[in-house]
Amino acid sequence: MPELPEVETTRRGLAPHLEGHRVDSVKVRQRQLRWVVEKGLEKCIVGAKILRLERRAKYLLVHTERGCAIWHLGMSGSLRLVGAEVPPEKHDHIDWALDSGLILRYRDPRRFGALLWTESDPTSHQLLAHLGPEPLSDNFSGDYLFAVSRGRRQSVKTLIMDGRIVVGVGNIYASESLFLAGIRPDRIAGTISRARYQRLADAIRQVLARAIEQGGTTLRDFIGGDGQPGYFAQELNVYGRTGLPCPRCGRPVRDMVLGQRNTFFCRNCQR
Known part of the structure; x- marks a missing residue:
């Protein structure tokens, strides 16, 4: 998609x-x-x-x-x-x-x-009015994530994938961002500190910006071509890498299901 x-x-x-x-x-x-x-x-x-x-x-x-x-x-x-x-x-x-x-x-x-x-x-419009902030905009920050997460018992991964909270953090990008921030995807959203949410916000920005950059560098011709941009698959750290070594510690990447979506993480590097 x-x-x-x-x-x-x-x-x-x-x-x-x-x-x-x-x-x-x-x-x-x-x-x-x-x-x-x-x-x-x-x-x-x-x-x-x-x-x-x-x-x-x-x-x-x-x-x-x-x-x-x-x-x-x-x-x-x-x-x-x-x-x-x-x-x-x-x-x-x-x-x-x-x-x-x-x-x-x-x-x-x-x-x-x-x-x-x-x-x-x-x-x-009714399809757009309820959407959360753009992750690359000034309206998105660690302070914002910390504020909206208070009292929530859901996992942090399902929180950041909720378009009413922040738009555009799909399954791949959520797993990769949480890995960069060192946060387990199943951590209860309301228990994560402000400082860790700042690291997560920074990681989301980094992952999405890099994905856009790679889409631009691998862009197929929009004139006469198939119109499909390049997908962010070249530098995945954990997504789809179950059993393969973590690029940081070398231990096997794990997987679980959260919110009916496959989720990938390193048990050693993410807490």
Whole structure:
């Protein structure tokens, strides 16, 4: 599933080719995505100038002079730019034809993604209004995590994976961040000190920033390519490494299930 770094990489790859251009036409071949694509959406978008691309959590926000399109890539979705001569394939559900001659094409084999439209502030949309702060923003800190964790009996891993607490810390990034911070993933969130939460906040920032950087350096061509960014798999310390030596102490990496998700950690390095 595309996570925050992959969506941010998508935004960075597409922005130079979309911003400042107009949408000449919209073709929706499949409306039955996670939520039905409204039939009036085409009229809202056609002729509109794209002002800027932003990201909120795992949502891509395409701001136009008329309103904002909200994309979610779901489990298997991708956006790429192709020439007008490139025929759509089976899972290519939506095309935006741009005045540059390129087509923004949405592919989604599993159809768990979505395309929505709003003429209001997109951050107040019902899908985005409840979200926590961005982990790379000034609103996220160790002090913030310490404050929201007080009295909570859940594990620290499930806390930081809760999008109402902080967005974008998916399963891989949670395991890797907790390893860097030296915190066991099953520690009760409300028992962790302010200082340790500061280390965790710093680790989350480091892991996500590195994932975005690697996505950028391994980025496949968004024009004519498959539109898929490079995933953060090159420097994993514990995720998916059960039984392999910990890169710090050499002892075997362990795994457990927390919140119905596989979790990886070092029993020696994480307390």
